[in-house]
Amino acid sequence: MVHFVGAGPGAVDLITLRGERLLRTCDTVIYAGSLVNPGLLLYCREGCRVYNSAEMTLEQVISVIKDAEAGGGSTVRLHTGDPAIFGAVREQMDALDRLNIPWDVTPGVSSFSGAAASLGAEYTLPGVSQTVILSRIAGRTPVPENESLSSLASHGASLVLFLSSGQLPSVQEELLRGAYLADTPAAIVYKATWPEEKIIRCTVGTLRDAGEKNGIKKTALVLVGDFLGETYERSRLYAPDFATEYRKAAPE
Numbered sequence: 001m002v003h004f005v006g007a008g009p010g011a012v013d014l015i016t017l018r019g020e021r022l023l024r025t026c027d028t029v030i031y032a033g034s035l036v037n038p039g040l041l042l043y044c045r046e047g048c049r050v051y052n053s054a055e056m057t058l059e060q061v062i063s064v065i066k067d068a069e070a071g072g073g074s075t076v077r078l079h080t081g082d083p084a085i086f087g088a089v090r091e092q093m094d095a096l097d098r099l100n101i102p103w104d105v106t107p108g109v110s111s112f113s114g115a116a117a118s119l120g121a122e123y124t125l126p127g128v129s130q131t132v133i134l135s136r137i138a139g140r141t142p143v144p145e146n147e148s149l150s151s152l153a154s155h156g157a158s159l160v161l162f163l164s165s166g167q168l169p170s171v172q173e174e175l176l177r178g179a180y181l182a183d184t185p186a187a188i189v190y191k192a193t194w195p196e197e198k199i200i201r202c203t204v205g206t207l208r209d210a211g212e213k214n215g216i217k218k219t220a221l222v223l224v225g226d227f228l229g230e231t232y233e234r235s236r237l238y239a240p241d242f243a244t245e246y247r248k249a250a251p252e
């Protein structure tokens with residue numbers, strides 16, 4: 001059995017209890033070495049075979065899994081954050097299906113959640129934005145044309161960019177073509193929840209300079225939107241005059 005496991009954003013205690021249990025008991029682990037905290041491998045039992053997928057192709061990953069499964073053991077495929085976001089998991093799942101190898105998924109805390117926690121931010125502030133866009137700027141992997149950054153930016157919604165911190169000049173340019181203004185708040189969060197985490201608060205107009213000044217090239221998220229600002233409305237849900245299934249509205 002193959003378990004796809006979300007490792008969480010970095011801090012070793014941000015993996016789920018289920019993910020930790022699977023790591024403790026597996027016979028083989030294939031971890032995404034470019035981003036997964038190697039400290040997580042300390043959960044593995046002695047004798048567990050460890051592979052770093054950063055140095056492997058999809059074919060090599062599948063071949064290791066195939067051999068491990070033939071030996072009757074269990075395999076953990078450890079992905080950073082949550083496997084469902086830029087995890088390249090679907091192609092593995094389909095390859096395993098073709099080989100009749102069973103698999104399941106244990107979700108993880110994505111880095112976009114880790115970054116919000118580190119910033120003390122809420123993406124969905126009433127009166128500001130009720131939408132979070134998770135995306136990336138086109139790089140060596142293209143982005144469908146109707147999802148270009150400038151078109152996503154036209155919404156002015158809360159925006160989280162993965163895999164884009166190496167292209168901050170283009171990010172800034174595209175954002176300004178949309179609904180964001182030069183003084184719209186932004187942040188770069190490098191290695192959220194890792195001991196070496198760095199938080200850089202800036203604006204859309206200063207993104208490029210902020211990244212350059214702090215030497216940010218990778219392993220960072222770019223967050224953009226007025227959710228990082230000071231103004232918002234309080235929630236309806238917890239307003240005294242707002243009745244819910246669980247609470248009567250307070251009298252005037």
Ligand code: SAH
Nearest residue numbers: 081082086110111162163191192219220221
């Ligand atoms: N599945 C992962 C994302 C993998 S794509 C998740 O859910 O978080 C890899 C990109 O994610 C990196 O280039 C970076 O943009 C972002 N990333 C991953 N971990 C991060 C962290 N701890 N802090 C900031 N960005 C991170």
